[in-house]
Amino acid sequence: MAENLLHHPIRSAEEISNLIPQKKPFVFVDTLFEYTDLTGVTGFTVPEDSLMLDHGKLSESGLIEHMAQSMSLHRGYQGSLSGNTKPKTGFIGVIKTVEILGQPLVGESITTYVEILHEIMNVTSVSARTENDRGEVIAMSEMKTVTVD
Template sequence: MKIKEGHNIINIHNFLPHREPMLMVDYILELTEQNVITSFHIKPENIFVSHNELVEAGLIENSAQTCSSIVGQSFFEGPDIETKVIGFITNIKKIDVFSLPKVGDTIISKASLISKYDNICNIFCETFNNDELLIRAEINLFIQKLP
């Protein structure tokens, strides 16, 4: 999936508590109650870049942040209301890393909700660089609103 100029892009800051240098998603390209597609451009100063590649931990964090936006949207009350949430990876059920993207690449992550109970969810995610599958993971997350 290529990002099209003028594409309807959703601000990730509305759905995730992460900020630089731990923010591993730039934009939400599509979002429903069950699915999300995000993009992330890899810059040389990224804390997870080593030898001009985004390392495995960066791919996992990108996947987790992509996944958490599905659940995080349920706490979002509107663009003018600050919503604070916190989330944790409670379990990585399965993960396969096939390749590492390079600095300058824009990766696309696609996640689908498998199940949800209160604020605990099980989500499947795949990340691509163009048509190349980089990582596939099944992640359990816990997310809650902060007072």
């Protein structure tokens, strides 16, 4: 198993903002807990002013966006290690599978585990598993993301 290359979690909103192309109010990650070349662990506490709420819970679309931004955060940190100061822009190309088992409430923290399955040119196949703060799996997905710059 690869070693976590982070000395401490990144929690600063400013640092996170520098690692992803998304900007407020469309940010769905707030912590990078762990980083290896092929894996990452991210976190997000659902804010009460989130754009993607559904009756006091993060919507299914919000969970999918969180998983995609978790990959983006992994990529942004990887780029920062290489000296890149601007995160690359990307988008979800294909959602191969997605399973939403629960939706976190406003104020609840979620943790997502991303793993790069393979990469071909600018297309990355990634799996993601999201857990609530009780360690219960609430979402899983496999998607392909495309980097455009």
